Amino acid sequence: MAWPDLSVMIMVCTAGCSSTSADTSDVQVELALKPPKPVVGTADVSLQLADAGGAAVRGADVRLEGNMNHAGMKPSFSELQETQPGTYTGTLEFTMAGDWFILVSATTPDGRRIERKIDVPQVKSP
């Protein structure tokens, strides 16, 4: 990872995440934000994909969708680029303070689809 020491893993592994569709893959998803306690504005995102054995999942098409937990808010979208094997980075904009969740949608080269919902509570005003 490029900057794991600078961030805090706000959500580690997929055990506590609820899937938004019929995703039966056993791919582990770890997402880190910078700053670790996000504020309104653009945050750097680092996402790691690994299979059950811990091997990096390479070459995936990874997209993020950020939403507030209140209806009526425009979502933020982002596409991540693979910067190291299994590590995908990019940015995501948080447009308002409050509770957010990020929908991770990834497709691996062998066609597996990975979908996860990761909560991002307490986005603060700058």
Added chain:
Amino acid sequence: MTAVQEAKRSAHGDVAAAPRSQTTAFDVLRVPLLGRFLRWRHSRLTLQIPLLLVSLVMVVHAFWGPQLAPKNLAALLTWVHFRGMVVIVILLAGNLFCMACPFMLPRELVRRYFSPRWQWPRVLRNKWPAIGLFVIVLFAYELFDLWSDPWWTGVVIVTYFAVAMAVDGLFQRASFCKYVCPVGQFNFLGSTMSPLEVAIRDKQTCTQCHTKDCIRGTPAMVAQPEESAASEQLPVVQRGCELALFQPRKVGNLDCTFCLDCVYACPHDNVGVLARLPAERLAASGTRSGIGKVERRLDLTVLATVFTFGALLNAFAMVSPVYALEQWIAGLTGLRVEWPILGGLFAAALVLEPAVLLGAAAAATRAGSGSRASLLSIVNRFARSLVPMGFGVWLAHYGFHFFTGCLTVVPVAQHAALQSFGYPLLGAPLWHLGGLPESMVFPMEIGFMSLGLLGSWMVAWAVACEWSPGRRWWGFLPWASVHALLFVSAFWIMRQPMDMRGTFLGG
């Protein structure tokens, strides 16, 4: 006294003595096309059917759609569009949601096969049940984060339909609307700020009317209108006002659902939808048909108080400081569950704060005017002046959500169609659609609240002039100070960053 007796007593009242000010000549029912549509007896049904269909779609999506509030039609339409449009339509026209209320359609269906036999219990013939439900809904909204929970939003909608059917299936007349429905009470109070009112066109016509069909209803087989006075045993083919509002003595929009039954029942075509000044009728004193004297009804005082202070509380619960306050209380008390902390905040905001502020204003009014009236009677008299300020805050809050997110219904509906039918029936979701930027909505919020403040001051001044004509400033200033304090509080809340958080203590 039963509701029917109450209605009959009103019907036999002295029409000429009813205090009514001059209304403007503009009558919506005389507007081409629109007036003709509204005068059509099935116009209400025509408005209700689309809302019922939308409600059914919402219920289906609540239970079987995505459980993510921003992608769910039930959560979006309930907490953003419905609430926003209700307050905006009330501001611009009148209580049109009650007119098109979808909850009444299943009730009408039930009543086709089952005629309710009971009268609504006398002890509950007031606003206390609705006040209790209003507070419960506000509390549940915060405690269970209903805005972010499609499934529970669906439960709320279904429960609403069920309760409306049960109450009006068992009890005669519009018991649910008048005594139970918290949304209805919200609309009744809000529509005191509306520019339209269902009212009579000509007093003299009512004075000469002997049938009083506007409240009794029109019996079947009546060849001449005046014969209906002797036709009380005949079945009613057009019901009169089910909320016991006798048109010639009706004052303002309180308890009026805009159902227009009185319009259809009047044999003299003497009921219209007339323009008037918003909040004008709030200042009126004296007996109102179906309501009595506002200034003597503690339940209406409490309803107006909960409506106003609840507006601030509901907005406050959406900004950052409330979570800091909750965490501070949790640290102080060691509590790790939210409901007792939230209950304490509700008690402080809806009981303690109003008691202190309104009590102090009443004491100042009494001292200044040299009156010996009880503090409670003064509060009862001036409490209605809170309503414009409260409505301004509701308008600012719900308007914020509506204006910043009104277009999100497009991609959410497109997404719902895509998921339901497997192909983009409504087109690919246009997720970039949102609404107005916050920077544009904020001045509107301030404008709404400023209008509310102005309205409250106008009502307080009118009440003060009547209360103590010689020392009207002493009556006015304490209440104007309360309104100003509420405005400043609301302004501060609206300045805070929205922090729509469903988690407590970061959990």
